[in-house]
Amino acid sequence: MSDYLLEMKGIVKEFSGVKALDGIDLKVHPGEVVGLCGENGAGKSTMMKVLSAVYPYGTWDGEILWEGKPLQAASIRETEDAGIVIIHQELMLVPELSVAENIFLGREITNGGFLDYEAMNAEAARLMAELKMSHVNVAMPVSHYSGGVLQLIEIAKALGKNAKLLILDEPSSALSQTETEILLDLIRGLKHRNVACVYISHKLEEIEAIADTVTVIRDGQFIGSAPMSELTIDKIINMMVGRELTEKYPHEEHTIGDVIFEVRHINCYDPLNPQMKKVDDVSFQVRAGEILGIAGLVGAGRTEMASAIFGYYKGPHSLEVYLNGEQISVKDPEAAVKHGICMVPEDRKRHGIVPLLGVGQNITMAVLPRFTQGGLINEAAEFATIRGEIDRMGIKTASPVLAIASLSGGNQQKAVVSKMLLANPRVLILDEPTRGVDVGAKYEIYKLIYELAKQGIAIIMISSEMPEVLGISDRVLVIGEGQLRGDFVNDGTLTQEKILTAALTRRQMAA
Amino acid sequence: MIASGTKNFTSLFSRYKVLSLLFVIAVIWLLFGWLTDGFFLSPRNFSNLLRQMAITGMLASAMVFVIISGEIDLSVGSLLGLLGGVAAILDVRYGVPVVANFLVVILLGLAAGLFNGWWVAFRGVPSFIVGLAGLMAYRGVLLGVTDGATIAPVSPGFVIIGQAYLPLLVGDILAGLAFLLIAFLILRSRQKRQQYNLDVPPLWQEVAKLVAIGIVIAGIVITLDDYRGIPIPVLVMMIILGVFTLLAQRTVFGRRIYAVGSNLEATRLSGVNVRMVKLMIFGLVGLMCAFAGLTTTARLAAGSPSAGNLGELDAIASCIIGGTSMRGGSGTVYGALIGALIMASLDNGMSMLGVETFWQMIVKGSILLLAVWVDIATSAKS
Ligand SMILES: Nc1ncnc2c1ncn2[C@@H]1O[C@H](COP(=O)(O)OP(=O)(O)OP(=O)(O)O)[C@@H](O)[C@H]1O
Ligand SMILES: [Mg+2]
Numbered sequence: 001m002s003d004y005l006l007e008m009k010g011i012v013k014e015f016s017g018v019k020a021l022d023g024i025d026l027k028v029h030p031g032e033v034v035g036l037c038g039e040n041g042a043g044k045s046t047m048m049k050v051l052s053a054v055y056p057y058g059t060w061d062g063e064i065l066w067e068g069k070p071l072q073a074a075s076i077r078e079t080e081d082a083g084i085v086i087i088h089q090e091l092m093l094v095p096e097l098s099v100a101e102n103i104f105l106g107r108e109i110t111n112g113g114f115l116d117y118e119a120m121n122a123e124a125a126r127l128m129a130e131l132k133m134s135h136v137n138v139a140m141p142v143s144h145y146s147g148g149v150l151q152l153i154e155i156a157k158a159l160g161k162n163a164k165l166l167i168l169d170e171p172s173s174a175l176s177q178t179e180t181e182i183l184l185d186l187i188r189g190l191k192h193r194n195v196a197c198v199y200i201s202h203k204l205e206e207i208e209a210i211a212d213t214v215t216v217i218r219d220g221q222f223i224g225s226a227p228m229s230e231l232t233i234d235k236i237i238n239m240m241v242g243r244e245l246t247e248k249y250p251h252e253e254h255t256i257g258d259v260i261f262e263v264r265h266i267n268c269y270d271p272l273n274p275q276m277k278k279v280d281d282v283s284f285q286v287r288a289g290e291i292l293g294i295a296g297l298v299g300a301g302r303t304e305m306a307s308a309i310f311g312y313y314k315g316p317h318s319l320e321v322y323l324n325g326e327q328i329s330v331k332d333p334e335a336a337v338k339h340g341i342c343m344v345p346e347d348r349k350r351h352g353i354v355p356l357l358g359v360g361q362n363i364t365m366a367v368l369p370r371f372t373q374g375g376l377i378n379e380a381a382e383f384a385t386i387r388g389e390i391d392r393m394g395i396k397t398a399s400p401v402l403a404i405a406s407l408s409g410g411n412q413q414k415a416v417v418s419k420m421l422l423a424n425p426r427v428l429i430l431d432e433p434t435r436g437v438d439v440g441a442k443y444e445i446y447k448l449i450y451e452l453a454k455q456g457i458a459i460i461m462i463s464s465e466m467p468e469v470l471g472i473s474d475r476v477l478v479i480g481e482g483q484l485r486g487d488f489v490n491d492g493t494l495t496q497e498k499i500l501t502a503a504l505t506r507r508q509m510a511a
Numbered sequence: 512m513i514a515s516g517t518k519n520f521t522s523l524f525s526r527y528k529v530l531s532l533l534f535v536i537a538v539i540w541l542l543f544g545w546l547t548d549g550f551f552l553s554p555r556n557f558s559n560l561l562r563q564m565a566i567t568g569m570l571a572s573a574m575v576f577v578i579i580s581g582e583i584d585l586s587v588g589s590l591l592g593l594l595g596g597v598a599a600i601l602d603v604r605y606g607v608p609v610v611a612n613f614l615v616v617i618l619l620g621l622a623a624g625l626f627n628g629w630w631v632a633f634r635g636v637p638s639f640i641v642g643l644a645g646l647m648a649y650r651g652v653l654l655g656v657t658d659g660a661t662i663a664p665v666s667p668g669f670v671i672i673g674q675a676y677l678p679l680l681v682g683d684i685l686a687g688l689a690f691l692l693i694a695f696l697i698l699r700s701r702q703k704r705q706q707y708n709l710d711v712p713p714l715w716q717e718v719a720k721l722v723a724i725g726i727v728i729a730g731i732v733i734t735l736d737d738y739r740g741i742p743i744p745v746l747v748m749m750i751i752l753g754v755f756t757l758l759a760q761r762t763v764f765g766r767r768i769y770a771v772g773s774n775l776e777a778t779r780l781s782g783v784n785v786r787m788v789k790l791m792i793f794g795l796v797g798l799m800c801a802f803a804g805l806t807t808t809a810r811l812a813a814g815s816p817s818a819g820n821l822g823e824l825d826a827i828a829s830c831i832i833g834g835t836s837m838r839g840g841s842g843t844v845y846g847a848l849i850g851a852l853i854m855a856s857l858d859n860g861m862s863m864l865g866v867e868t869f870w871q872m873i874v875k876g877s878i879l880l881l882a883v884w885v886d887i888a889t890s891a892k893s
Pocket of ligand 2: 044045046089169408409410
């Protein structure tokens with residue numbers, strides 16, 4: 001009767017009495033791209049989990065019509081068979097299996113009862129090539145790759161299932177600009193084949209570029225839905241946060257002091273292939289109160305570099321670390337934290353959160369001994385701190401003792417950042433600190449970074465979001481293919497083009 | 512939507528898993544009581560039952576930490592046997608004074624535990640393998656030093672810790688104090704939770720809980736007093752329960768055990784020395800093996816080369832039945848002890864009925880499987 005592919009009406013979903021969704025509508029035409037926007041914890045992921053039957057029929061209220069007929073799926077299997085394919089915000093790959101095995105997980109190609117590796121590898125390679133990722137070896141275990149590549153493998157996995165509706169829950173948070181472009185092109189291609197999309201992202205430029213219609217939700221409530229042609233980014237933000245947000249980057253004066261931190265000759269080799277260099281003789285210095293942005297394409301070796309500095313790079317590596325002019329040994333993260341070098345890791349699920357512990361217990365994890373009295377934890381003191389942090393960071397949680405795994409992605413990120421701030425760092429390494437964080441909260445995190453810089457903390461911020469790097473760094477290092485390819489003072493003349501050119505230009509820089 | 516009546520019922524049980532465990536115990540006891548014409552429920556047997564469970568309970572209360580941290584330790588049965596055997600040899604052959612003997616054995620237990628832990632934490636050998644190696648090697652050492660023969664008779668001073676009872680009055684006073692302490696802790700934690708604006712259950716529930724605990728404690732003590740009082744091994748186990756519960760819930764080390772089991776990498780990247788945490792857990796296990804070994808030797812008044820055989824399996828089963836997740840990250844000490852009580856009840860009741868050993872094993876195995884399945888089936892829905 002209707003020409004909608006999908007209609008969700010009055011969806012209500014409760015978690016132990018708290019309404020995460022309170023009567024939300026969502027309608028999608030065939031071949032339409034709907035941008036779903038909202039702050040962290042607004043309920044976007046929950047809505048998509050309702051749709052894809054991660055939360056099966058019966059655990060929520062409301063109605064879903066799929067091609068005009070009621071959809072009452074009990075499992076993801078059923079929704080996938082119907083043509084609804086979801087790419088979750090948190091990656092769902094099995095690290096020990098190969099790229100191809102992951103892509104075909106659950107629908108393996110067999111030949112006479114045996115796995116047909118040849119066919120699977122060939123098809124996987126074709127899918128990866130479609131994503132312009134031909135350099136990925138599909139026979140390698142997934143654990144060999146990181147960051148954006150993982151996200152693209154996840155996307156390839158979804159592409160292999162014949163979708164009529166593709167749900168992408170923050171697919172681009174781990175992608176570089178180039179990779180995001182590839183993804184957006186791909187979605188445009190799918191659109192031509194009449195495949196519809198629900199696209200969730202905190203990067204509103206992408207929404208603007210790709211969405212036909214935008215639906216905004218806030219605190220589990222439906223706020224509005226309109227064609228993109230009638231909207232602007234500012235209008236969307238306005239709907240999301242319910243107020244005007246004038247500037248994206250706070251700029252606060254802070255004095256830059258002497259060099260307090262220096263690394264020399266970082267060299268990292270591939271754990272599986274020790275011939276291959278991941279980081280090639282990078283050296284740099286950071287001053288007290290300086291915000292050093294590290295830009296580069298995803299896969300350039302920035303995360304490897306950061307993990308080597310923090311003492312947990314898995315493969316062979318060598319480097320010298322100097323704090324206040326004295327050489328120190330950082331053999332493991334414990335030593336790093338003791339020296340006041342702290343890090344917010346890139347992969348939140350694997351390295352950031354302890355899922356079964358409460359939000360509060362995650363926040364105080366690094367500094368727990370501080371709250372002990374006669375060997376026992378003084379819970380009053382601990383909770384006072386936790387409350388303070390939850391307020392300061394604006395972490396949205398029903399309770400400080402709720403397991404952190406049940407928070408929305410962005411709120412988990414805020415908790416992880418807060419954990420490391422409590423450790424009183426002298427040098428703070430932030431690897432993609434605003435990954436999955438909404439516009440309002442991003443602003444808060446930037447303000448916090450300035451606050452820390454004012455206290456004289458040296459900040460190293462790795463980010464694939466160029467505007468962010470340009471927006472808040474004092475100085476920008478550019479890394480390309482494991483090499484240091486640029487060192488710019490961010491004095492207003494630095495542009496994205498300059499950074500990109502530097503990243504792609506092969507040259508040897510004297511550090 | 513699920514009917515709200517059953518929903519409330521299941522949520523009550525999933526919130527207080529203890530309730531379902533206690534329910535299981537009640538069923539088992541009533542069944543055996545009925546089948547044995549009430550003998551099973553006699554004070555004498557009850558005392559016996561608790562003494563039987565004490566040894567498994569000691570092992571389980573440390574094993575639970577191992578499992579929470581995502582590891583396993585298969586060597587505890589053999590280590591218990593070895594430490595008990597060493598204690599018997601020191602006593603019988605060399606006449607070492609009892610206190611010195613205990614000290615030596617406790618230190619030895621700690622050392623053996625740390626040795627296991629060192630292989631796991633610092634040498635990266637999977638704990639399953641380290642445990643398996645210990646299971647064989649410690650038993651081997653025991654057979655070597657005892658020549659496969661029972662070492663007896665152990666001196667009377669030694670035997671006390673396995674066979675003696677607290678004087679009735681002392682036992683009553685201790686029980687009263689324990690109850691007051693629990694009441695104080697529960698009410699204070701309630702008050703604190705309110706102070707931090709955390710949800711608290713309605714007051715009547717808290718009071719009901721306290722009354723229930725009071726009745727259980729009073730019931731246990733009165734029944735035990737009816738026979739000969741609180742057995743020393745049971746006292747030791749209760750103290751361990753208290754100390755370990757505090758350790759798990761209120762210390763940095765305890766918090767880290769859970770963190771390591773839930774996400775080792777993230778814990779490590781927060782600057783926590785995760786190896787040290789693991790090492791200490793295994794040290795604790797060694798310590799408990801010493802306690803359990805000494806108790807076993809004292810109870811038998813002899814060192815037996817087969818002491819503690821399969822003890823590791825009883826300990827692990829107790830933890831699992833008591834709600835500890837094999838995937839790590841969650842579990843409680845009191846749960847493990849209730850699990851041990853369930854296992855001991857089955858052993859004791861079936862032996863009393865003259866059920867053949869092979870049937871006993873089949874029943875215990877089935878109960879373990881069933882317990883885990885029920886747990887999985889009920890928690891998957893939430
Ligand atoms: N399993 C759960 N138990 C309890 N609360 C939950 C659970 N899952 C989600 N929530 C809550 O529901 C709300 C909506 O979460 P959701 O993950 O849908 O947000 P989101 O819009 O996707 O946010 P983000 O942009 O940060 O990813 C949050 O407040 C979250 O804490
Ligand atoms: Mg989300």
